[in-house]
Amino acid sequence: MYDSGHSDRIRPGTAPDAVADRRVRRTRTALHRALIELMQEQSYARITVQDIIDRADVGRSTFYAHYRDKDDLLLVSCIEHVRAEIAAQLARYQGEPPPLAPVEILFRLIAAHPDVYRPLVGQRANATVLRSIRQMYAELLSEHLGARLGSDPVEAAATLAFLSWGLYGLLESVMDPRQELTAEQAYRRFATLWAGAGDSPEGIPVGGGDG
Structure with missing residues (x-):
């Protein structure tokens, strides 16, 4: 879900840090978008972390690598x-x-x-x-x-x-x-x-x- 269509493989001349930064931005954007979509469907109080990661198609450990809750x-x-x-x-x-x-x-x-x-x-x-x-x-x-x-x-x-x-x-x-x-x-x-x-x-x- 929310696949940008770009490969995460490191291209010649591309710094590893730049690739990592793009991955971080893509993950954070997916989580943010998932939360906003869910808030348009139901109250914030009813939304769980599991709902968010399911919608964003990311793992639980990935979520907690970026956010506390x-x-x-x-x-x-x-x-x-x-x-x-x-x-x-x-x-x-x-x-x-x-x-x-x-x-x-x-x-x-x-x-x-x-x-x-x-x-x-x-x-x-x-x-x-x-x-x-x-x-x-x-x-x-x-x-x-x-x-x-x-x-x-x-x-x-x-x-x-x-x-x-x-x-x-x-x-x-x-x-x-x-x-x-x-x-x-x-x-x-x-x-x-x-x-x-x-x-x-x-x-x-x-x-x-x-x-």
Whole structure:
């Protein structure tokens, strides 16, 4: 299943490490795709590692060589997808993207795929997943907004923690059908948080599409 049609034999002039890297990427892609397909068919809570490896057509030992459990697979896959999608959309801007463009992209992305990201937040997510996903938000904010938080590292770290928790809470609300909060509304609320936390809130552009 999901056979790419390419041989794993080492071709002349091909470094063994490069071949191994391709195998790793192919295996991880197959596992990620299998999990997403299964999540479209049934709830995440009902999916087992056996279901995933059967769908991906890989062995159990291969799965555990890459991931601790299904939560780890979901977390790593989602983080990789989020980062790749943000990078791709930022590249479409003509000129410098607005400071909050990555956050706006994140809100739109998660709103478009709530069933995929919902297991990462809320009461059903385990503590390890919650810590990891919030850390990802903190790193994302640090990469794109850290330079605007002033020179005091202690204050900057505290502000990033505040913003990452705010971002987490807003994203959770977007994925909660009881909240009736749209991605655009949540993004505007985060922009308000940022305007109060950033070192130069005046005149900071607030998103505005893909340029």
